[in-house]
Amino acid sequence: MKNVFVYCEVTEDKTIADVSLELLSKGRKLAEQLGVKLEAVVITDEAGETLTRIQDFGVDVIHVAENKELFPYRTLPHFKIIHHIFQEEKPEIALFGATSVGRDLAPRIASSLRCGLTADCTSLEIGNHTDNKTGKEYKNLLYQIRPAFGGNIIATIVNPDTRPQMATVREGVMKLEEATEKKKATIKKIDTTKLIQPEDLIIKIIDRHIEAQKVNLKAAGIIISGGYGMGSKENFQLLYDLANVLGGEVAATRAAVDAGFAEHERQVGQTGVTVRPKLYIACGISGAVQHRAGMDQSAKIISINTDADAPINAIADYAVIGDVLEIIPKMIAYYKKHSK
Amino acid sequence: MKKIKILVLAKQVPDTRNVGKDAMKADGTVNRAALPAIYNPDDLCALEMALSAKDILKNAEVYVITMGPTRAAEIIRESIYRGAEEGFLLTDRKFAGSDTLATSYAIAKAVEKINPDIIFCGLQAIDGDTAQVGPQTAEKLHFPQVTYAEELLELDSTKIVLKRRLERGVETVTAPLPVLVTVHGSAKACRARNAKRVMQYKHARTATELQEETRDYTELFNKRPYLKIEEWSADMLQANEEYLGLSGSPTKVKNIDNVILAQKENKVLTASDQDVEELMLDLLKSRVIG
Numbered sequence: 001m002k003n004v005f006v007y008c009e010v011t012e013d014k015t016i017a018d019v020s021l022e023l024l025s026k027g028r029k030l031a032e033q034l035g036v037k038l039e040a041v042v043i044t045d046e047a048g049e050t051l052t053r054i055q056d057f058g059v060d061v062i063h064v065a066e067n068k069e070l071f072p073y074r075t076l077p078h079f080k081i082i083h084h085i086f087q088e089e090k091p092e093i094a095l096f097g098a099t100s101v102g103r104d105l106a107p108r109i110a111s112s113l114r115c116g117l118t119a120d121c122t123s124l125e126i127g128n129h130t131d132n133k134t135g136k137e138y139k140n141l142l143y144q145i146r147p148a149f150g151g152n153i154i155a156t157i158v159n160p161d162t163r164p165q166m167a168t169v170r171e172g173v174m175k176l177e178e179a180t181e182k183k184k185a186t187i188k189k190i191d192t193t194k195l196i197q198p199e200d201l202i203i204k205i206i207d208r209h210i211e212a213q214k215v216n217l218k219a220a221g222i223i224i225s226g227g228y229g230m231g232s233k234e235n236f237q238l239l240y241d242l243a244n245v246l247g248g249e250v251a252a253t254r255a256a257v258d259a260g261f262a263e264h265e266r267q268v269g270q271t272g273v274t275v276r277p278k279l280y281i282a283c284g285i286s287g288a289v290q291h292r293a294g295m296d297q298s299a300k301i302i303s304i305n306t307d308a309d310a311p312i313n314a315i316a317d318y319a320v321i322g323d324v325l326e327i328i329p330k331m332i333a334y335y336k337k338h339s340k
Numbered sequence: 341m342k343k344i345k346i347l348v349l350a351k352q353v354p355d356t357r358n359v360g361k362d363a364m365k366a367d368g369t370v371n372r373a374a375l376p377a378i379y380n381p382d383d384l385c386a387l388e389m390a391l392s393a394k395d396i397l398k399n400a401e402v403y404v405i406t407m408g409p410t411r412a413a414e415i416i417r418e419s420i421y422r423g424a425e426e427g428f429l430l431t432d433r434k435f436a437g438s439d440t441l442a443t444s445y446a447i448a449k450a451v452e453k454i455n456p457d458i459i460f461c462g463l464q465a466i467d468g469d470t471a472q473v474g475p476q477t478a479e480k481l482h483f484p485q486v487t488y489a490e491e492l493l494e495l496d497s498t499k500i501v502l503k504r505r506l507e508r509g510v511e512t513v514t515a516p517l518p519v520l521v522t523v524h525g526s527a528k529a530c531r532a533r534n535a536k537r538v539m540q541y542k543h544a545r546t547a548t549e550l551q552e553e554t555r556d557y558t559e560l561f562n563k564r565p566y567l568k569i570e571e572w573s574a575d576m577l578q579a580n581e582e583y584l585g586l587s588g589s590p591t592k593v594k595n596i597d598n599v600i601l602a603q604k605e606n607k608v609l610t611a612s613d614q615d616v617e618e619l620m621l622d623l624l625k626s627r628v629i630g
């Protein structure tokens with residue numbers, strides 16, 4: 001009762017998804033702050049090694065549902081099981097990765113339990129709340145913090161009266177930290193045969209094939225990122241040139257992706273990838289909060305922008321004021337001159 | 341043969357991709373009037389998938405539901421111009437302040453009136469990017485759901501086969517009808533308006549819109565009753581008021597912060613040769629690059 005629950009997503013290669021491990025790390029801190037337990041839920045055909053991995057994160061209880069129908073993921077049987085667990089256990093907080101699985105599953109659960117769900121949180125905190133209409137006070141609510149509306153605002157959302165307080169979080173937003181003290185979790189097995197009914201299996205998967213993402217922004221130490229200010233797809237070539245000489249990867253803002261300058265998988269930000277490279281060069285990027293949410297943890301940030309007041313400059317270590325089309329060729333030239 | 345009913349859920353959204361400087365009012369709230377209102381991009385893909393489903397089945401009709409203020413009737417006209425038969429506008433003060441749970445409750449009540457075999461909605465709306473209304477509506481209706489659909493592969497009056505676009509690959513699933521499908525923005529773009537339909541339906545109006553018109557439409561509407569766009573209120577949906585609007589929304593906005601950036605100590609440089617050379621030397625010296 002009143003514990004923090006994390007849905008642990010099982011990946012193609014039968015490991016726990018990074019985003020779930022990150023949420024276990026965050027969940028442990030929230031549970032400690034509330035003085036409650038941390039519980040994990042794993043739903044798959046055979047949990048096997050995943051249970052060992054989950055225990056690296058200081059989990060008190062692991063709920064395990066194993067059945068050959070439960071891997072690969074399908075909405076209805078996973079929904080049935082989580083719905084059952086949450087009804088029995090009455091969690092205080094429930095966290096899901098903002099993946100294609102988490103974003104398929106969490107809203108369906110929130111609807112059936114009539115509770116609030118906040119998508120794509122960039123920060124989770126515990127705090128108090130007073131309802132300004134009724135004056136009613138609430139202690140220790142989950143503050144679900146996310147940027148909204150064109151990047152101009154940051155909203156703090158609370159669910160005062162419904163439980164669990166549900167949130168999804170993207171991969172890379174929370175830090176992955178194993179527990180310093182390892183402990184053995186209690187394993188609770190769920191009787192799946194009673195829960196899963198034939199009508200839960202009516203959607204059939206005919207084919208799956210994995211196309212590994214070509215671009216791996218998360219692994220890149222240097223990222224050259226272009227925004228709408230690059231002007232065209234042709235001009236983006238300059239960024240590839242710079243990335244080539246510096247040994248980096250090219251990323252983009254949503255505005256640049258929408259304009260067709262770059263592929264979607266290169267998008268950095270709240271609805272793209274979160275990156276923490278040692279160097280992030282922002283070229284023709286204004287620095288909307290949704291974009292910064294995905295890159296402001298970079299060790300060093302350079303911005304190149306014609307507008308001295310662009311918000312990105314405020315978080316940059318170096319703000320170069322000028323035309324990106326003029327500056328990048330110079331950067332390449334001076335790099336070549338001095339690097340040898 | 342039974343007629344298949346296909347329903348599209350489409351939302352009018354502020355164009356958050358083109359947020360100008362006057363988008364925020366001084367009090368930190370959004371100045372909706374300063375933002376152009378558009379057809380949510382993913383929902384246009386959903387409309388296309390619905391229209392191509394109709395092309396395949398022949399014996400099918402496409403309806404549209406949108407929930408929003410009076411001006412959201414534009415979404416219905418736009419859908420009809422592109423090939424939908426009819427649209428319904430859910431509009432009522434009681435819907436104001438709805439979060440995704442309250443929205444999906446109202447939409448589900450409206451869907452029950454239409455009783456469709458397939459529902460197509462967008463994966464997400466660009467004003468919030470929550471991607472929640474689709475799955476929540478499916479749950480309320482006890483429909484199975486197929487999210488992230490990119491391509492309609494096969495369809496007959498009993499089942500649908502869809503390709504889903506996931507993070508690291510694609511998945512093909514087959515689902516029996518009825519079903520709710522959410523359509524990914526990478527799906528086929530929507531067909532253009534049909535010029536004939538534009539001529540035929542450009543005067544389509546809701547009752548509320550008619551009141552605001554200066555010209556008298558009575559005669560035209562008597563002759564062409566199909567020009568009337570239905571408006572549905574909370575009462576007409578027989579909705580439980582507790583589940584609507586603010587009271588039906590478990591999520592509350594505690595506060596909104598305008599983004600004030602903590603100024604980092606930074607070096608401001610120009611585009612001059614000297615400045616760019618200094619920058620590259622700094623980076624090389626500190627071994628950030630090299």
Ligand SMILES: Cc1cc2nc3c(=O)[nH]c(=O)nc-3n(C[C@H](O)[C@H](O)[C@H](O)COP(=O)(O)OP(=O)(O)OC[C@H]3O[C@@H](n4cnc5c(N)ncnc54)[C@H](O)[C@@H]3O)c2cc1C
Pocket residue numbers: 148149150151226227228229230252253254255256267268269270271272273283284285286287288289290291294304305306307310322323324325356357358466467468469
């Ligand atoms: C719910 C939601 C989620 C979102 N998620 C994301 C996300 O994940 N990632 C993301 O990036 N955005 C996201 N956005 C969009 C975000 O709000 C901004 O619209 C977007 O980041 C702006 O991109 P930009 O900086 O490239 O374009 P703009 O804001 O148009 O900025 C272009 C910049 O280029 C500069 N410029 C122009 N010409 C030149 C030149 N020749 N040389 C140098 N500088 C020049 C201009 O001064 C300006 O600062 C989201 C929005 C919403 C509502």
Ligand SMILES: Nc1ncnc2c1ncn2[C@@H]1O[C@H](COP(=O)(O)O)[C@@H](O)[C@H]1O
Pocket residue numbers: 349350351352380382383386405406407408440443460461462463464465466468469470471472473474
């Ligand atoms: N007010 C609305 N009217 C009609 N459809 C909606 C509405 N809100 C959301 N939807 C549908 O639900 C999808 C997901 O919306 P969201 O959960 O807000 O990201 C949209 O793409 C629409 O298809």
